Amino acid sequence: MSDKIRVTVWNEYRHEKNNPEIAKIYPKGIQGQIASFLSEEPDVEVRTATLDEPDHGIPNEVLDNTDVLLWWGHMCHDEVRDDRVEYIKNRVYTGGMGFIALHSGHHSKPFRTLVGATGNLSWGDEQREIIWNLKPSHPIAAGIPDHFELESEELYAEPFYIPDPDALVLGGWFEHGYLFRTCCTFTRGVGKIVYLQPGHESVPTYYNPYIQRIIKNAVRWARPNDFGYEIPGGAPYVNSVFDR
C-alpha cells in the first residue's frame, strides 16, 4: 500500500464538450473540478480518466495502481466496455479498490455490477434539496452539519432499487416532498463502495464545500485496507488449515 491514496476520477466527459452551458460550469470537466479539490489534500494523489481515451483511460495498469475510483457517467453507460467493468469488479472484490459512484453513476455498468441491482430510481426537475446527516458517527459524515442545503439539484426519488446498504450516511429531502438515500455504503469482497447522489451536470454541486468534504471523507474511507495476507482470488484451499 502506498502512503498516498491513489485516486482516479473517471468521467464520461461528453456533456461538457457538447453543451456550452455545462462547459461554463465545468470548464475543465466534472473530472477536472473533482480532481482539483481532491488534489488540495496532502495525502491524496489524483489522476483523471475519460470515456474517449484509449481503454476509457483505465487500462489494467491504471486500475492496478488505483486505490479509489470515482465514477461519473450519464448518457453513455452502454459505451463502457464490459472488459473494463469486469476488471473494476475484480479490483474491488479481491484487491480492495474503493469505488465511489457519483450521481447518475447509479445506472453505470460498474455500480450495477458491483452491487448486483438495477440501480433504478425516479427523477424529475431541478429543485431545492436539503441533505440530512443521518449518521454523524460515520467517517464519511465527519465535519458535516446536521443538515445543509443545495439551492438546486436534480430530483432523485425513492424507491431506489439497490440492495440494503451497510450504512445510510445522508438522506435527501426535495422541495416537492420526495425523499432519497443520498449517501450510502456497501462492501463487496474486500472492497468498499459508496453511492453519492448530488452532482447533476447543470448545477455547480461540486463547488459546494460540504459536498467536497463528503467526497474527501469518502475517498479516505474507501481506500483499501493494509491486508495482512494475500486475498484469495477464488482458488480453493487444498490443504488443511493446520498445514499452512
Ligand code: ZN
Ligand atoms: Zn443528472
